[in-house]
Amino acid sequence: MVSLKEIFSKTDDKGSVTKETGRLSEGKKTLKELKVGETAQIVGFTKQSETVQKVEAMGLRPGKKIRIMQKLGRGILVKTSNSRIVITSDVAKNIEVK
Amino acid sequence: MSKGIKVALAGNPNVGKTTLLNHAAKTNLKVGNWAGVTVEKKEGYLNYKGYEIHFIDLPGVYTLEPISEDEWIAYNFIAEEKPDVIVNVIETTNAERDLLLTTELLEFGIPMIIALNMSDEASRMGIEVDAKHTSELLDVRVVRTNGRNGDGVQELLDKIIECADQPTSPKKIMYSEQVEASLAALQDIDPNGAPDKRALLARLTDGNGENLEKQKLEKFFKKDIKSVIKDERYAFAHGFYNEVFRRKKNGARDITDRIDKVVLHPIFGFIIFLFVIFMLFKISFDFSTPFMDWTEGLINNLFAPLVLSLLSNVGAGKWLPEFFSQAIVGGVGFVITFVPLIGMIYFLLAILEMSGYMPRIAFIMDRFMHKLGLHGKGMIPLLLGFGCNVPAVMATRTLENKRDKLLVMAMIPFMSCPARLVVFSFFAVLFFVHPAVIIFGLYILGIAIGLLTAFFLRKTAYRGSLSHFVMELPPYRIPRLRTVLQIVWVQVKSFLYRAGTVIFAASVVIWILLNTPPNIKNQSDSAAAYVGKAITPVLAPIGIKDWRISTSLIPAFLAREIVLSSMGTIYSVDIQNKNTDFHFLPELENQLKQLGLATRDGFESLVTPGLQSMQIEEGNQGLRNVIRSSFTAASALSFMIFLLLYTSCLATVAVMAREGGKKFAFFFLAYSFAIAWSVAFIVYHIGMLI
Ligand SMILES: Nc1nc2c(ncn2[C@@H]2O[C@H](COP(=O)(O)OP(=O)(O)O)[C@@H](O)[C@H]2O)c(=O)[nH]1
Ligand SMILES: [Mg+2]
Numbered sequence: 001m002v003s004l005k006e007i008f009s010k011t012d013d014k015g016s017v018t019k020e021t022g023r024l025s026e027g028k029k030t031l032k033e034l035k036v037g038e039t040a041q042i043v044g045f046t047k048q049s050e051t052v053q054k055v056e057a058m059g060l061r062p063g064k065k066i067r068i069m070q071k072l073g074r075g076i077l078v079k080t081s082n083s084r085i086v087i088t089s090d091v092a093k094n095i096e097v098k
Numbered sequence: 099m100s101k102g103i104k105v106a107l108a109g110n111p112n113v114g115k116t117t118l119l120n121h122a123a124k125t126n127l128k129v130g131n132w133a134g135v136t137v138e139k140k141e142g143y144l145n146y147k148g149y150e151i152h153f154i155d156l157p158g159v160y161t162l163e164p165i166s167e168d169e170w171i172a173y174n175f176i177a178e179e180k181p182d183v184i185v186n187v188i189e190t191t192n193a194e195r196d197l198l199l200t201t202e203l204l205e206f207g208i209p210m211i212i213a214l215n216m217s218d219e220a221s222r223m224g225i226e227v228d229a230k231h232t233s234e235l236l237d238v239r240v241v242r243t244n245g246r247n248g249d250g251v252q253e254l255l256d257k258i259i260e261c262a263d264q265p266t267s268p269k270k271i272m273y274s275e276q277v278e279a280s281l282a283a284l285q286d287i288d289p290n291g292a293p294d295k296r297a298l299l300a301r302l303t304d305g306n307g308e309n310l311e312k313q314k315l316e317k318f319f320k321k322d323i324k325s326v327i328k329d330e331r332y333a334f335a336h337g338f339y340n341e342v343f344r345r346k347k348n349g350a351r352d353i354t355d356r357i358d359k360v361v362l363h364p365i366f367g368f369i370i371f372l373f374v375i376f377m378l379f380k381i382s383f384d385f386s387t388p389f390m391d392w393t394e395g396l397i398n399n400l401f402a403p404l405v406l407s408l409l410s411n412v413g414a415g416k417w418l419p420e421f422f423s424q425a426i427v428g429g430v431g432f433v434i435t436f437v438p439l440i441g442m443i444y445f446l447l448a449i450l451e452m453s454g455y456m457p458r459i460a461f462i463m464d465r466f467m468h469k470l471g472l473h474g475k476g477m478i479p480l481l482l483g484f485g486c487n488v489p490a491v492m493a494t495r496t497l498e499n500k501r502d503k504l505l506v507m508a509m510i511p512f513m514s515c516p517a518r519l520v521v522f523s524f525f526a527v528l529f530f531v532h533p534a535v536i537i538f539g540l541y542i543l544g545i546a547i548g549l550l551t552a553f554f555l556r557k558t559a560y561r562g563s564l565s566h567f568v569m570e571l572p573p574y575r576i577p578r579l580r581t582v583l584q585i586v587w588v589q590v591k592s593f594l595y596r597a598g599t600v601i602f603a604a605s606v607v608i609w610i611l612l613n614t615p616p617n618i619k620n621q622s623d624s625a626a627a628y629v630g631k632a633i634t635p636v637l638a639p640i641g642i643k644d645w646r647i648s649t650s651l652i653p654a655f656l657a658r659e660i661v662l663s664s665m666g667t668i669y670s671v672d673i674q675n676k677n678t679d680f681h682f683l684p685e686l687e688n689q690l691k692q693l694g695l696a697t698r699d700g701f702e703s704l705v706t707p708g709l710q711s712m713q714i715e716e717g718n719q720g721l722r723n724v725i726r727s728s729f730t731a732a733s734a735l736s737f738m739i740f741l742l743l744y745t746s747c748l749a750t751v752a753v754m755a756r757e758g759g760k761k762f763a764f765f766f767l768a769y770s771f772a773i774a775w776s777v778a779f780i781v782y783h784i785g786m787l788i
Contacts, residue, residue, distance in 0.1 A: 050165050057163070061332060070358065070362045070364075073464055074465075074468055082192045086457075086461050086569045087566075087567075088464075
């Protein structure tokens with residue numbers, strides 16, 4: 001049986017995945033550019049804010065696989081694991097994906 | 099002597115905290131299938147096996163880093179009030195997300211129980227949890243619950259008692275070697291101070307002054323210390339999830355995505371939305387009309403004659419029967435006839451909320467509302483406003499930004515609630531050929547004024563507000579009839595309670611004023627008439643020239659439906675009591691038969707396409723006729739508009755003062771009066787020309 005300590009060392013989601021890239025690097029995409037039905041993986045956030053904090057806590061974390069379920073106006077419905085989250089495009093443009 | 103246990107229910111939004119509390123403590127607290135139903139601390143008490151358990155239901159939070167007001171409430175309670183036991187409710191199907199909060203809660207060192215809720219959905223999706231392993235790893239108690247049928251709640255209560263008898267602090271999560279080393283170093287500096295990991299962490303992340311450990315870690319991880327800690331918590335939650343949760347491959351597919359394909363479709367989604375709104379109107383009018391007729395008959399043909407004949411049998415004088423038929427039947431009874439309409443509206447709204455469609459409306463409508471400068475998430479309080487403005491104003495607590503909050507709050511009172519609909523449905527039927535069109539138009543007018551208000555405020559006082567938003571969409575859930583009826587009952591009960599208290603009191607006061615001074619010949623010499631006539635100059639320009647109406651409007655500030663009970667009381671004085679024979683048993687039999695017919699008509703109306711004109715045929719024709727004589731179509735319309743727009747509701751003004759400040763509430767009240775008066779004035783004068 002594993003101990004608490006081992007859980008931490010076993011996980012593949014190491015703390016280092018959050019990266020504040022500052023500016024979007026060449027050839028990288030943001031969540032805003034994804035089309036309905038596309039899947040991607042979150043890489044990081046280009047800007048920190050309270051909203052980003054909340055988005056992370058709701059499950060849109062670096063490393064997570066996401067799928068775009070629908071886009072209506074500025075609203076984007078994103079599914080990750082078993083949750084569905086609507087974010088507006090001005091939040092989505094700060095989320096880098098690959 | 100019973101021992102008290104203070105238990106906090108903590109968890110992410112919409113995981114079933116309130117549902118579990120309703121099972122455990124037999125409370126009737128509001129539940130709904132969307133995030134943000136509970137925005138204040140709610141409580142429930144239970145005596146169980148000699149213990150007095152005091153539950154505190156907290157607003158849902160994703161993390162203990164509060165932003166909006168409802169999140170602060172939850173945070174403050176856990177951090178400052180130190181409950182004896184924390185019940186951390188987890189949506190088993192979404193546990194990976196939920197475990198972040200769990201790791202944060204563990205650090206408080208308060209005995210904890212993890213309730214793995216929605217176990218029904220989890221087993222359907224093939225999700226398995228190793229509860230024993232969880233419990234051993236974290237030193238917490240674990241129980242599987244199902245809020246839909248109450249399974250596991252008994253066990254939860256037993257574990258709460260165990261926790262109180264043998265309190266054990268849960269294990270704290272282990273951070274990376276580097277962080278743990280720094281924490282140990284901090285502990286060594288001050289071995290007697292802060293033994294608590296939370297306090298040590300706070301000291302580590304503390305920004306000011308010399309903080310060597312912090313600098314060391316930031317240099318090592320190349321990011322700020324808060325991110326380091328947060329990322330490690332996420333990492334722990336993730337690792338822990340993989341350790342104890344398993345998902346079998348053959349779990350059933352979620353139907354939510356398939357429904358959403360249609361319901362959130364850019365075109366069909368909008369059509370479906372319009373259809374839903376139409377059905378909401380149709381069903382609440384057409385289905386409840388026969389029942390309103392029936393209630394009216396029940397009061398006027400059975401209840402009133404019965405009491406009157408009893409009164410005459412015991413030899414009551416003149417004034418008691420008069421008081422009874424004017425203040426009680428004419429006033430209170432009149433308002434009670436609208437219970438079926440109110441009940442039906444709340445029934446349908448509860449279904450909207452319980453199914454998970456509500457936040458989707460906000461998503462669908464954001465495209466349009468955004469153009470008008472409105473916040474997508476702000477739609478939810480507005481939608482709630484159609485049920486009752488008071489909880490709608492409370493719901494603005496979930497908005498992160500104070501300006502957004504005040505802006506939405508200034509729109510809510512223009513969303514027409516069932517109390518207004520009650521008045522509209524009476525007047526529209528009386529004066530217009532197509533009452534449904536008039537009522538629909540009034541709703542639209544309210545929305546339009548709300549939008550204009552928002553537009554105006556955004557150009558002036560609240561410039562620069564309206565931020566982006568983030569909102570969770572729950573899975574669709576089939577509403578349970580029992581829960582829906584519970585919600586309806588809470589609302590109907592509060593309506594009946596108002597009928598028995600304020601409405602009753604207002605009717606009595608009006609009746610007394612009508613009969614003061616005693617033995618007056620003409621009603622228009624009474625004190626009531628005097629009061630009404632005093633404010634008539636203000637209302638005359640909008641077509642309200644009759645003192646009987648202006649008098650009725652005064653107590654209506656307590657709650658709008660009082661305008662009807664007051665009119666009922668005043669006008670029923672003019673009605674000649676018909677002295678028909680009354681025989682209790684045949685009449686009772688007749689009423690039962692009528693109920694059967696009403697039920698048949700109600701269901702029949704559901705299968706008739708289109709909106710019936712909601713004609714109320716028989717019943718209290720006398721009252722209708724006398725009221726008809728003091729209005730014209732133009733003044734009736736102007737009267738309805740005035741009542742729609744003017745915040746004639748003490749409860750709404752009070753909650754606005756609490757949530758937005760006294761000044762805000764006062765200004766809004768004055769504004770709503772001015773706008774109501776102006777629009778009514780314009781409509782009345784245009785109406786006179788036609
Ligand atoms: N299928 C299922 N639904 C549940 C369960 N518990 C609660 N719900 C539903 O989940 C929704 C959210 O419940 P609520 O108690 O308001 O959540 P809260 O926000 O955590 O207080 C409601 O629609 C409940 O009927 C459960 O165990 N199984
Ligand atoms: Mg709740």
